[in-house]
Amino acid sequence: MPELPEVEVVRRGLVSWVLGRTITGVDVVDPRSVRRHALGPEDFAGNLEGATVLDIVRRGKFLWMPLQEAGAVAGEDAEPPKVALMAHLGMSGQLLMQDNAEPDEKHLKVRLWLSPRDGMPGQLRFVDQRIFGGLFVTSLVPTDDAGPGGLAEKPLPLIAEEAAHIARDPLDPHFSFGDFYRRLRSRKTGLKRALLDQGLVSGIGNIYADEALWRAKLHYARPTDTLRRAEAERVLTAAREVMLDALEAGGTSFDSLYVNVNGASGYFERSLDAYGREGEQCRRCAASGIVSLMRRDMFMNRSSYTCPVCQPRPRNGRW
């Protein structure tokens, strides 16, 4: 499933294939994939037709394209963009570049025709089996925090409305560890719940949360108000590193025809240390000659994988 590294790979692919092109036609194949566009599929299409893609921005797993609307003045006298095409891949979403002659994918949901460009496919397609993801047009609003937005080619002091409540992600150069730690300490909750809270730090999903906790040797239920600064740094650094590892692994093929969103990135073919390893030897303990089998618990209605030896559960105020 697409996680932050995969979304970043998509963003880079879109920069290569879509930046500066104009949307010449819109085909909503399945209206459920634009259900977050409140005014309906026709309004969605009407907003996009004739619009030009000015930038590709990501924060956490939200990805959006600020648009120069149809008929707007371009160049030096251009006004700042007011709207953006927002995309969230959900669990199974893909953005693919395709030639016009290519047959529809089984789960094709939205087709965008793009202005011709030499050697480049004519369509950007949104394909999504499970429909947790979607596209919609949204307003750009000023950011409340100083500095540019999330990762972008040319950072804008504007942010998509639906991403305004999302915290910066660990790969964002403007991510503030100090702010994160202060807010983390003020919560009365478990560490994994905090890591998954997109308002505190964005981009971390269930898999990378487990991987980061394993690398940091911390338990998912560790109360956030007991975390020492070094421990919080450890888990944040681990999250950043595991995502950078995945980005490196998944970023190798984005120069292909596809904007590259293969549901499973290269990283998932590599070995994860925690996620999905129930009953298997903890790799770190094994390296020390200790026998410890990874366990799976249900937490927040989803699976959490831990090593009982090097990630002991906190109890009675002792950790």
Add this chain to the structure above:
DNA sequence: CTGATTACCTGAATGC
């Protein structure tokens, strides 16, 4: 504010 629950979806895997 926090957390618990549910809706949103499909297809693979499992159970009987």
Add this chain to the structure above:
DNA sequence: TGCATTCAGGTAATCA
């Protein structure tokens, strides 16, 4: 074989 159930996941809305 076939039919029913379970599970996976991110986000948002709702409720306690």
